[in-house]
Amino acid sequence: MRETRKLNGRYRLLNPLGTGSLRLAFDEAEHRDVAVRQVRVPPELREAALFEARRASGLRHPFVVRVLDVLIEDGVPWLVMEFVSGTSLEQVVRSRRPLPVAQAARVGVCLLSALTAAHAAGIVHGRVDPGNVLLTTTGRAVLSGFGYPSLSMLPSADLWSLAATLHFAVEGRPPGQVPAEGADPFRSLLRAMLHPSGPPSMEVVRETLDRLAVDRPLDVVVAASGPLPPVQVAAIGLDVLDRLAAWGEFHGGVQPGNVLIDAFGRARLMPLLRAGTLPAYSAPEGAATQAADLWSLGATLFMAVEGAPPAPGAALTRAGPLAPVLFRLLAGNPLERPTVDELRRDLREITGARP
Incomplete structure (x- = not known):
């Protein structure tokens, strides 16, 4: 009955x-x-x-x-x-497969926005997990589970749980003692948020998720479309160089997976979050200097224009006017590499931008 x-x-x-x-x-x-x-x-x-x-x-x-x-x-x-019509993140991942990074980042944007509002109201969720995240048919991620005792948890506990939830979204498993490896910005962000020393600033978390939700890493762009034209690669180099100049100190993470390309072709270098640079993009001298960042930039632009990272004896067959710039950037002796101002001038000449 x-x-x-x-x-x-x-x-x-x-x-x-x-x-x-x-x-x-x-x-x-x-x-x-x-x-x-x-x-x-x-x-x-x-x-x-x-x-x-x-x-x-x-x-x-x-x-x-x-x-x-x-x-x-x-x-x-x-x-x-x-009542929200949707399927829990846990069900989606277990019944289908882990989410692509862009979709997981969009989930993260929604959840971070929800938690920010809750924390501003003095409310700690305390139960952020894949079962409490609903994915709707309209593409929203909605956080349920509010209204239970938070047992005096701090807001930082919600951020750790958010990272663990997003880790499950892209890996199909909780982080455990060994979070997912990978030098891409999303997994680097998750490892930083899960680190015992505490998460990075909310501004860094928010910016990274916002960018990854709509932009694509340079290596993904090249994998999908093939090597890029020299003029476009030079423009990417200018964008990254401006970001390095604004950074003002050794970055240590200039590599294709850390350079995001937006819908208009503009590039943004993301902060390095407790992850090392891949060997193919690490300067041979292993020093934490601006010259080392420029070598990594050269290796990144080499991959963008040639389709593969530089290797001993590798020829530049597609670089055209960019070739002399790359030769100088990839010099083994840091003193033979161009300065930031020299590099900016050379890249502007290739793009036809005004000095």
Whole structure:
């Protein structure tokens, strides 16, 4: 016999949602579907749970599953939440495959925005995990699970859990003791966020996720489209050089996977987040100097124009006017490499930009 129980005289319980304790219900007062969940906590945490739930009901954000009502039925607390049609990140990854980096970054953008709003309101989620992330048919990632006791967790705990959730999204497993290797900006960011010393600044996390959600690493661009024309590569070199100049110190991570290309062909060098430069893009002298960054830039531009990183005896067959610049950048003796100003002048000449 179908159950027709109502909560608070208005929420008619319907079928379970998934395998957990979440239930679909119909709100007869507002004529809408809602999701309801019994708050199962030890008796000593009940008051804390109700306090957290009522605070969470004031949180309004497009990437948050809203808590609509908090009620007590026969002495048992219940949460009434917005019904969001979607599939959990956990189900998507386990039933299909890990997400591409760009899609995972878009998930990260949504979740970080939700957590930033929650933390600004003094609310710590405390339960960020793949099962509490819903992927909707419209491409949004929505965070559920608000309203439970956070057990005095700090906001930094949510950021660690966010990184672990995104790690699961691209690797199909939690980070454990050995987070995924890889010099690409996304995995470098995850390792930095999971590091015991604490995550990088929110600005770095936000910028990296924003860029990866819409831009493509240079190595991915070359793999998809083939070697790039010398003039385009020179323009990329100018963009990276400007970023290095603004950086003002040794970067140590100039390599194709760390150079993001936007829809207009503009390049952005991302910060290095506790990950070393790949050997093919590391200067032979192994020094932490500006000259070493310029060698790495030369190797990066070599890959962009030739389709493969430089190797002993490798010929420049596609570089055209860029070839003399690359020869100087890749000189074994750092003193034979151009200065930043000389390199900027040479690259401007190739692109036809005004000095």
